[in-house]
Amino acid sequence: MASKNIPVMRCQKCNSYYVPVKYSCNSCGSRELEIVKVDGTTLIYSHTTIRIPPEVYRDQVPYDIALVILQEIPGLMFTSRVMCSGENKIEIGKEVVFTGTDELGYRFELKRGMPDV
Amino acid sequence: MRGVTIIGIGSTPFGVLEGKSLKEIATIACLDAINDAGIDKNDIDAFYLGNYISGILVNQETIAPLIANSLGLRKDIACTKVEGACCSGGIACRHGFLLISGGFCDIVLVAGVEKMTSASTEKNTAAIASGMDWEQEGKTGLTFPGFFALVAQRYMYEYGCKMDHISSVCVKNRSNGVKNPRARFRKEVTLEDVLKGKQIVDPLRLHDCCPVSDGAAALVLCRSDWADKFTKKPIDILGAGQGLGTSTAYEMPNLVSIGATVEAARQAYKMSGIKPGDVDVVELHDCFSIAEVVDCEDLGFFEKGRGAFAAFDGETRIGGKIPINPSGGLLSKGHPVGATGAGQMYEICKQLRGEHENQVKDAEIGLVHNLGGSGAVSTVHILRRR
Ligand SMILES: [Zn+2]
Numbered sequence: 001m002a003s004k005n006i007p008v009m010r011c012q013k014c015n016s017y018y019v020p021v022k023y024s025c026n027s028c029g030s031r032e033l034e035i036v037k038v039d040g041t042t043l044i045y046s047h048t049t050i051r052i053p054p055e056v057y058r059d060q061v062p063y064d065i066a067l068v069i070l071q072e073i074p075g076l077m078f079t080s081r082v083m084c085s086g087e088n089k090i091e092i093g094k095e096v097v098f099t100g101t102d103e104l105g106y107r108f109e110l111k112r113g114m115p116d117v
Numbered sequence: 118m119r120g121v122t123i124i125g126i127g128s129t130p131f132g133v134l135e136g137k138s139l140k141e142i143a144t145i146a147c148l149d150a151i152n153d154a155g156i157d158k159n160d161i162d163a164f165y166l167g168n169y170i171s172g173i174l175v176n177q178e179t180i181a182p183l184i185a186n187s188l189g190l191r192k193d194i195a196c197t198k199v200e201g202a203c204c205s206g207g208i209a210c211r212h213g214f215l216l217i218s219g220g221f222c223d224i225v226l227v228a229g230v231e232k233m234t235s236a237s238t239e240k241n242t243a244a245i246a247s248g249m250d251w252e253q254e255g256k257t258g259l260t261f262p263g264f265f266a267l268v269a270q271r272y273m274y275e276y277g278c279k280m281d282h283i284s285s286v287c288v289k290n291r292s293n294g295v296k297n298p299r300a301r302f303r304k305e306v307t308l309e310d311v312l313k314g315k316q317i318v319d320p321l322r323l324h325d326c327c328p329v330s331d332g333a334a335a336l337v338l339c340r341s342d343w344a345d346k347f348t349k350k351p352i353d354i355l356g357a358g359q360g361l362g363t364s365t366a367y368e369m370p371n372l373v374s375i376g377a378t379v380e381a382a383r384q385a386y387k388m389s390g391i392k393p394g395d396v397d398v399v400e401l402h403d404c405f406s407i408a409e410v411v412d413c414e415d416l417g418f419f420e421k422g423r424g425a426f427a428a429f430d431g432e433t434r435i436g437g438k439i440p441i442n443p444s445g446g447l448l449s450k451g452h453p454v455g456a457t458g459a460g461q462m463y464e465i466c467k468q469l470r471g472e473h474e475n476q477v478k479d480a481e482i483g484l485v486h487n488l489g490g491s492g493a494v495s496t497v498h499i500l501r502r503r
Binding site for chain 1: 217239242243246252253254255256257258259260262263266267270271274317318319320365367368370372387452
């Protein structure tokens with residue numbers, strides 16, 4: 001199962017994609033950007049574990065943050081919280097699944113029960 | 118374009134400057150630079166001060182006029198603070214350079230200052246994190262150390278090196294810092310110490326990260342044709358560049374290269390006519406061990422993917438192919454954020470004057486690289502002794 005319904009911003013004039021929020025299109029300058037939902041295969045590009053957090057996230061450590069790429073739209077990458085469970089260790093190249101957004105931004109979890117990509 | 122020359126330098130030690138205020142340490146560094154130049158303070162035509170977070174950390178803003186009045190500078194001159202996170206000091210130097218080079222001023226005082234150790238760790242963490250893009254990336258809980266950890270993880274994946282190679286930067290810089298009286302840490306560490314250190318932000322450990330510090334540094338810049346009147350050891354600024362990178366990790370086209378550095382270096386090399394191979398000594402922005410690795414490649418000293426192996430093989434030690442951070446760098450000196458860029462300029466001037474405590478033999482051409490934010494802004498200066 002690939003990731004579904006990831007909200008991103010699309011320029012209505014030139015079709016460039018961005019991570020929300022973007023107030024103007026960096027390619028054509030248009031302010032007509034809309035949120036669209038995209039699907040695709042999402043993979044870990046890089047990752048880290050934060051142990052000394054900003055004060056507001058003190059009760060959440062340690063937590064994993066990863067840069068996640070969406071294979072279908074080159075150049076689009078998400079800085080995200082990633083949930084790992086059990087023995088499944090986070091690694092570059094592993095597939096993740098989009099689980100939603102909240103006040104922390106994008107959330108993904110490591111794909112379970114499947115061979116590593 | 119007129120030539121610009123450094124005729125005076127001053128710096129406090131970097132570290133815990135107990136009982137000394139931001140105003141006091143900035144005043145001391147500026148006075149040292151003015152006295153070193155042998156000018157009268159009334160000769161100064163403008164003042165640029167680099168600072169990052171004095172408002173949050175010590176509740177003091179409007180600090181360029183504050184320091185100018187502490188020094189008793191003329192009332193008809195522009196006194197301006199500039200901010201670009203960890204690059205604030207480098208930006209202040211470049212603005213001084215531009216004013217003289219453009220013919221608007223003859224003598225400019227530039228400085229950088231930060232007072233950090235009197236504030237709590239929580240306050241420091243929050244203040245430093247204010248340099249992130251909060252609307253986009255800070256909210257995820259990513260930190261500056263986290264940003265460089267992402268870079269390190271990807272770098273190892275792409276180039277097949279290990280933390281052994283990346284962390285050899287810490288061993289080299291800590292060894293260099295032993296001789297530097299301005300460094301916060303003056304004790305050597307072994308590679309084993311670093312690799313067994315406390316895990317801070319995987320894969321970076323304690324010694325991979327520079328410490329916070331208090332500190333101030335200052336330089337007197339002068340039109341080149343006047344420099345001989347004041348000093349026997351003028352240091353000419355041959356090139357100065359400033360580049361814009363991205364404000365978030367996810368927008369970087371390539372996580373193992375920092376675009377702001379590449380652009381600042383391109384400008385400085387072009388202006389000076391100097392090539393990486395001509396440079397004798399470098400002070401670059403090693404806020405983390407991995408930062409030095411990426412920087413030394415982006416500045417053109419090594420091919421992409423070679424930087425960590427080069428440090429491991431001793432090519433960046435004094436006596437190696439290109440000595441990098443003989444001062445001990447940020448990893449030894451500490452990182453008083455707004456002061457760092459001016460402090461790096463100070464260290465290279467000492468090298469080119471032949472007066473450094475950890476001298477690179479016969480150094481004639483030096484390069485200074487300062488980096489701010491998560492790769493958002495960078496300055497590069499190329500200096501030469503006459
Ligand atoms: Zn557009």
